[in-house]
Amino acid sequence: MKNLISVNNIELKDFEGIYKLFRDYKEKYKNGETKFTDLRGYSILLPFFESSTRTRTSFELAGKILGADTINISGSSSSVKKGETLYDTIKTLEAMNADFIVLRHYMSGAAHIVANKVKSRVINAGDGTHEHPSQALLDAFTILEKKGKIEGLKIVIVGDILHSRVARSDIKLLKMLGAEITICGPQTMLPRHLEVFEVDYVTTDVNEALKGKDVAIFLRIQLERQKKVFFSTLNEYSIRYGLNQERVNLLKEDAVIMHPGPVNRGIEMQSELVYGDRSLILDQVENGLFTRMAIYRYLLQN
Numbered sequence: 667m668k669n670l671i672s673v674n675n676i677e678l679k680d681f682e683g684i685y686k687l688f689r690d691y692k693e694k695y696k697n698g699e700t701k702f703t704d705l706r707g708y709s710i711l712l713p714f715f716e717s718s719t720r721t722r723t724s725f726e727l728a729g730k731i732l733g734a735d736t737i738n739i740s741g742s743s744s745s746v747k748k749g750e751t752l753y754d755t756i757k758t759l760e761a762m763n764a765d766f767i768v769l770r771h772y773m774s775g776a777a778h779i780v781a782n783k784v785k786s787r788v789i790n791a792g793d794g795t796h797e798h799p800s801q802a803l804l805d806a807f808t809i810l811e812k813k814g815k816i817e818g819l820k821i822v823i824v825g826d827i828l829h830s831r832v833a834r835s836d837i838k839l840l841k842m843l844g845a846e847i848t849i850c851g852p853q854t855m856l857p858r859h860l861e862v863f864e865v866d867y868v869t870t871d872v873n874e875a876l877k878g879k880d881v882a883i884f885l886r887i888q889l890e891r892q893k894k895v896f897f898s899t900l901n902e903y904s905i906r907y908g909l910n911q912e913r914v915n916l917l918k919e920d921a922v923i924m925h926p927g928p929v930n931r932g933i934e935m936q937s938e939l940v941y942g943d944r945s946l947i948l949d950q951v952e953n954g955l956f957t958r959m960a961i962y963r964y965l966l967q968n
């Protein structure tokens with residue numbers, strides 16, 4: 667596996683290989699080993715054409731911890747602003763002998779196009795509404811840590827499924843690992859062609875969706891991808907779909923709550939639940955670092 671573009675490229679043996687590296691790095695790091703030489707002499711370029719806090723920081727930090735040289739390239743301060751195409755930008759980065767290109771782009775399919783054009787290893791850090799495979803891996807690892815398994819778990823994903831690259835990647839990976847998946851959201855936020863999602867249940871009723879679930883993943887309402895008309899209904903969304911304590915009580919007693927972040931507090935969930943007892947949101951962030959260390963290492967050795 668040279669590139670990480672889509673969950674479609676991840677076979678069970680890849681998942682298990684990356685998970686093993688994730689656990690090894692996390693254990694060593696927690697025992698005080700915070701510097702490694704596995705990527706010494708390698709360069710990682712991080713062109714991000716959309717905003718990011720978690721993904722960019724953790725990919726950069728992961729590279730630094732492994733001993734690589736890392737360079738951030740922000741879309742807004744790059745020569746793209748002067749009219750340079752994505753193709754020319756990426757060929758320029760490749761000419762600087764980049765070993766890894768970690769790309770976030772607003773266009774679905776951008777990482778796939780780039781991977782076909784360059785010799786560098788390419789990691790998709792989120793492309794439009796298409797995929798976010800490293801998020802799916804860290805979500806799966808976080809669930810595995812807390813629940814000890816994924817097979818047979820009842821997992822519900824609530825929110826803006828239509829615009830969510832996290833939902834697409836999570837659904838594919840968690841289904842591959844044997845979870846039962848329900849998706850829930852207003853009709854306008856559910857994909858029109860549901861058959862491509864291969865989920866087990868689809869509902870617009872959040873109370874029904876949450877009942878008896880082991881894991882509830884809430885998604886950010888993607889205001890930047892919504893039509894203007896949606897703005898007037900945010901409060902209604904919060905009332906009809908937002909997580910509150912009453913709805914938490916519908917889940918299994920030992921259920922966990924997740925969100926890829928950033929959270930729109932008071933919209934997808936009540937503020938006090940964001941870092942509450944059931945929340946794994948900060949575990950997801952922490953595991954993002956070790957997941958990205960593992961991804962670099964796995965792509966190098968395979």
Ligand code: CP
Binds near residue numbers: 717721792798801
């Ligand atoms: N989960 C996620 O992709 O967050 P960022 O946009 O902050 O990277």
